[in-house]
Structure formats: C-alpha cells, structure tokens
Amino acid sequence: MEVNVTVNGAQHRVDVEPRMLLVHMLRDRLRLTGTHVGCDTSGCGACTVLLDGTPVKSCTMLAVQADGRSVTTVEGLARDGQLHPIQEAFKEEHGLQCGFCTPGMMLAAAALLESNPDPGDEDIRWALSGNICRCTGYVNIVKAVRRAAGAMRQTATQAG
C-alpha cells in the first residue's frame, strides 16, 4: 500500500505492506534510526514520535495509519542546524546516559512544553511516565525539561 506522509517536514511516498509498523517504516525505509524499539508492546516509549504534534508509540501503530499525517522524529527536533532547547538541556543537565530512551523521552517532553510552557515537576513526571529510562533515575531528565521550559519561555518573551 502507498503511504503519503510528511516526516520532519519532508514529503515521502512509501510503498509498504499493510502490516508494517510505523517504526519499521521510519527506521528501515526512511533510514531514520534515531527512533528505537525497546519493547514492542507500548511498554517503554523508546519508539515515541510525534504524530501531528501528539506523542505516539510508533511500534504500536501501522505505517498506513500515518497516511496523510505529519510525523516528527528526533532527527526533526533541530531546525536549521540549531538544536532544540530540549536537546541542549538534556546535555547540560546530564539527562541521558546510554542514549537509547533519549529520542522518545525528548519528543514526549517537547509535546508537553507545546501545551504547558511552565510545567511543575509533577506535570513533567506525569507527562514522561510512558517513557522508561533505566540509566538516569529520571532526576536529571526532570531538571532538563525544566531548563528547556525556562529557555523556551525566555525566547518566547524576547520574540513577543
């Protein structure tokens, strides 16, 4: 079946089997390997991408379901060579160790900050609770999201 999908702003027409999972289309057909598979049962969130801005687990969605939609992966977070504030904050606050959960974690955080520019720790912890990290104990991830929120608010104020 043919899927017409926008991925990180670029139009793609991909011929896939109806049973192909979205994550496999992204990884194997479009070679966007930043999206990882951690559990195949929606349990870990490593495969999280944004579908029209909403976080979804791409291991539990068929590629054909993305037809006509817009997908953002970790490769689409940076714009024009400029890192997204989330990416900068994850590095600055040591919010990652092995890096495997990081793309999904950052995308879930980016979606949170779109809807809530000034989240408290509880908001952050709730928003990220579909994404498991085994390395960091979450403390520095929470700090990173807070830092990114601050940076984004500052940018918004300056722009306004």
Add this chain to the structure above:
Amino acid sequence: MAVAEQERTVRGIGHSLRRHEDDRFIRGKGTYVDDIVLPGMLHMAILRSPLAHARIVSIDTSKAQAAEGVVAVITGADLAAHNLAWMPTLSGDTQAVFATDKVRFQGQEVAAVVAEDPYLARDALQLIDVEYDPLPALVDPHKALEPDAVLIRDDKEGQTDNRCYHWEAGDPRATDEAFARADVVVTLDTHYPRCHPSPMETCGIVADVNQATGQATLHMTSQAPHAHRTLFAMVAGLPEQNIRIKTPDIGGGFGNKVPIYPGYVAATAASLLLGRPVKWIEDRSENLISTGFARDFHMHGELALTRDGEMLGLRVRLVSDNGAFYADAQPSKCRAGLFHIVTGSYALPAAHVVADGAYTNKAPGGVAYRCSFRVTEASFLIERLVHNAAIELGLDPAELRRRNFIRPEQFPYTSATGFVYDSGNYEAALDLALQQVGYDDLREEQRRARAEGRLLGIGIASFTEVVGAGNHKDYDIAGIKMFDSAELRVHPTGKAILKIGVQTQGQGHETTFAQIVASELGIPPEDVLVQYGDTDNVPYGLGTYASRSTPTAGAATAVISRKLRDKARQIAAHLLEVSEEDLEWDTGRFSVKGAPDRAVTIQDVALAAYTNMPEGLEAGLEGVHYYDPPNMTFPFGTYVVVVEVDPGTGDWKVLRVVAVDDCGVRINPMIVEGQIHGGLAEGFGIAKMELITFDEDGNCIGSNFTDYLLPTSWETPNFECFATVTPSPHHPLGAKGVGESATVGSPAAYVNAVIDALGHLGVRNIDMPVTSAKVWEAIQQASR
C-alpha cells in the same frame, strides 16, 4: 598561571565536564546494533521452547524451509554437525546453543529461521513443527536439590543431581564459638527475588563472515568484547585473529550483556554457512525470558550479638537458583561470586557462609545486575539483619551500626571471610546522611505520626562494596585473568587517541577517560578521542561490569599517561637544553626551575617526539599499559530512606532519599551523581516491583513490561545526593568505582524503611518486591 591556561587545565579530574558522547545521542545519531545495515544482510529469528522441561522427539522444518523469503532453517542437529550445538559459559559450565536432546527452560532456543526480511523470518517460525515429550518441571531450587529430583543436566558427564556448585567461605569453628557467647541471635530468612537488568536496548548481533578469508566481523551488544572474542574462538574453532568483535553504541547493559547468548553463536554460524551478513535482534519478551536474569538467592542469615549490641558473628546458608545452565560470569574461585563481602561495614570477628547452587528449569543467569558479582545480595542480607537486630535489642539502628563499624584506623582491614578492605570511613558517611536527612527530628516526627495512626518509616543502609576485579591472582573470567588496559597515542599536533579495554554502555567513558588524560598529561579533554569496543583496535581487556572501568582501565590510563609524561620530560629537557631534574611539571607544561618563562608545552613536546628527538631516544609518544590492580576497591556509603505506609491499602510512598556515597576521588562528579541516581532508581524498582516468577509448570510470568514492572518517572522518587571522599590508597587516582553502589546499597534502605514503619506492630520481614498487597497482608496479620 594565566586565566586561559587555568581554564584549559581544570576540566580534568574533578570537573563536571558535559559529555562528549551526548552530541550524537541527542541528535538521534548514535549507532546501536539494530541500526547497522550491511549489503545482502539476512535476518534471523529464533524458535523457543514453550515448555520448561521436555524431551525433543522430532523437529520438522520442511514447511518453514519452503516458505517465502526463507534462506535457511537451522536446528540443533545442524549446529551439532559443526560441533556448535553446545558452548562454554563464562562460569565454566556448558550451555546448549540450540537444544538437541531436551529443552530445559521455557524460552530455550530450539531452532532459527534465516530470511530475507525480519517479518518473513518470524512468519516461518510458526511453520516449524516440534514434537515434545514433557518432563516434570523443577521450579523450586530446594526441591531441585532433593535426592530423588529429576535430573536436569543429564548432558553432563558425572552429574548425578541438580547441584550446580557447593561453596563455603569463612571459619565455621570460630563462628560456632562466637554464637556460643551470644546473648541474642537475630535470624532472617529472605528471598532476594529473580529480577532482570532489562536494559532499554535488547541483545543483538550483526554477524558478517567472509567465506573467502574466514574473517568474522561481529557487531554485537557486548559488555566484554575481548573475553567474548576468546570464547568465540574456543566455541567456534575459528582462529582468534580472524574474529573481530565490534561493539557499537550500547543501549544499557547492567550485566545483561556480559554472557554469550545462543543467538550470537547461531547468527555467526549462519553467516559462515550462508556467506551473507546475518542480523539477529531479540524482542523484549525474548530478552526477559531467556537472557541473564539476576539474584534469585534464598538466604538464611543469623547474626550473633551481645545484649549491648556488639556483633560477634554471622552465619549464612543460601541456595542460589541458577536456572538450567550455570551461565553467569563468576570468577573461578568464587562460585557464589563475592557474596562473602556479607560482613559488610562491620568489624565482625567471625563469619561462615555456605552456598549451594541449584539447576532448575528456568532461564540461566544470575548475572550481576548493576552489581559486582553477588555483592548486592550480600549487602541486602547484612543491612536487613542489622535493622532487625536493632529492633530486637531496642537500639536505634544508626547507633547499632555506629557501635560496630570498622574504624578508620583499622584499615587495611582483613574481614572474617578474607577480604582486605582498602579504606573506609563509615561513620563519616553515616553522620553526613543523618545530618542531611534531619534524623533526630524525623524520629520525633515518626513518634508523633504513630500517635495519630500514621505509619512513617526510616530505613538506613550503610553498605560496603567490593569492586574493580582483579587482581589477577584471585580473579578470572573463564580462566582469563582480570586486569585491564589503556593505550595512549599522542599525535605530532598534540592531539591524542586513548584506546581502552573496557566498554561503555552509557557510563560516559569518552568523557571521563579523556579527563584522566587531561589531568595527567595536560592535553585538553576535547583533544583526546577515546576508543573502545573494537577488538582489532584496542588492547585486550575484560570489559565493563562490576564497577571495574575506573579501578582497572582508569588506573591503566593514569599509568600510561605518566609513562608518556616521563618520556615527554626527556624530550622537554632536550628542547630546553637543561637536565631533566631542572624541570618542573605543571599540567601540560614543563618549565625550568627558577626560570618559569623558559617552558615548553606538552604540544611542543609531542611535535618534537616526531620531528626533533634527542639522540638515542625512541621516536614517538605512544604506549600501552596493562594494569593488574593490587587489590579490589571498596566504595561505601549510607542511604537513608523515609517512607509513609498507608495502613488502609499497604501502599508505601517514598518521602525522602538521602544518599551519601564515598567512591574515593570523583573524576567527573556530574557523571558519578548520574550513576548514583540510576542505581537508586533501579534499587527502588527491585524493592517495590521488579519480579520474574514462574508458575508450577515453569511458565515465566514477567515476560513483558506489563508483567515485569519497571519504575517510571511517576513512581520514582527524587534523590538527594552527597559525598564523602576517602581515596583508595592503592589506586593511582584514588578512585574506587561507583556505577553500582546505589543498586547494591539502596534496596535494603527501602525495605528497612517499610519494616521500620511497621516494626512496632511486630512485622519483621516482607520479601521483595515489597508490594502494597504484601504490606497490607503483613499489617492484617500483625493486628490479628
């Protein structure tokens, strides 16, 4: 020192340098094994046994062979034809690659399909027809050790029962004498449950064997690439120089990627036979049901004390459930790992440990999940015993610990089980933790809360670890002595490459090891490229587990840096036309004593090493060092956990976690703290929810993340971390290793906190995972 110079040098040891490796990970540009695609690559999927114990009557692969996209179907018989049906384990046992005679656990590898596409490989698995003749499944290790139990390992010559090992440490007579003098004996029977390291990335391999040259390049998830290469040479009979293990980025290990798995061997065999690269990536259920689990220790501990709280002796009997194969990685002399560190932080004059390992019809393992060889089980037992002893004696648990700590002046301290503790200051760590948590006020608050019917609990663990194996005399993996290596090459332009024998899985080696070079040689960390995980490229090493990277390869890095600095001094003397004794070293710069303006930098020296050498001196500024530690290192600390238990539901919430860690000198404090955070979270998961269990037929319950629960950001508490610094006296940098301290130390602190909340009701033990249901049940029983 000029400001610019200072800026340049202070980012070595002690500086929270942001991580070099993050630049690729935050962009999604890491390369994990599943990201590797080679031309002509095939995909392998493994058929696993649905039964825990059964004889294989027949395997019919004809339908699968004929299926769309299938290139080959491989069974144990096919492997046996190449003498590959069995492989050695890192603990000196054997393990079936694919079962030929019978299956011994649910999830055991039986056959594989190799196909053009991963979906087609999975499809064809369903077409393989295996006929099984079921046998009784042994899931209880105590029953497995009974004399009439059905024999699981009938493949092993001379094996007449299900005993995997028998092992003892300490002095039984001295211990009996100590117990005879005791006023009080506190006992605890507890099962440290089977749990699973569950790194976010599962295990996998891309095997690429060139049929013409015999060269095998194996991209695999390995925490120990060189040891795996040697074992591969032994198992496959391939010449070792033809095997190259390349470890790409690893998505967490925690001990799970130490063993060699059948999938690695089968994919390599398939690539060899088919002449095309073969990729095998296990799914999460395969990871949970077949790869190295952790713990599963049934422990009986007895602590002998005087009435005023002096510890006299410790006795431990334990049975470990090792599953169907003894397939963890224990040093040859230590069949229960380093469990005999069980005397912990205490000056216990006598101890005796008896351990028996049992084969059962469960997945093999017993790997050290973020832990140094069974240290976690040991730490848990002694810290739980001490808490219960405090209750029995009516003493404050902090005070009981304080009375029995090995004192700073007693180091080096030889324990009753034979360890020589290198250094410690346990009371300082305890004091800092109590002060930070506000202990006295908390105890007061606890009393007030109890009066209101609220259940507040304070749990303490003052743990001691033993990490950083070897020395080589006492420690080995499958006969390979435990040392580690570093090779440093300083280029003419003053930039450097450091090649290390240990293997990062997220610990930040690319950053911290560059910082060691920075401090020792004055080359800024961003000028040092750190390489690892390619056996053709880096010197032989034993890999990363047991918190050994910094104690071993970190030491090797310091030593080789110092050797090159000595050579640099000769070159600097030549350049400055003075004798070596007239030179002063200040990170990155040699100057003439009394004439500080006459100086050369390490970069000047590096260039001269290739362009302007002194007469008679060997060219270049390169070298390799293999570091054999004189002793293990002994990190320690105190964790205090505060919980509130809901008497109505049994649910418990963590209110505070205060962690004081002493891992000696901290190379990168930010990374050290990150390691501690991770360990505290995994310790919380183990204490509260992580459990792999089985029904009576040996069906694994805990085969996915809906059944095997891991803590998310929502449940995981916040952590407050503090440090004391007691340098290791024998490590060149005074460092001790820290990756596992918090997983080792914290479970007892969490459980002690819950028991502390319920102690006045008479509750003395709840086995992990301490679920709400178990707590509720304990409260109900206590009030009956």
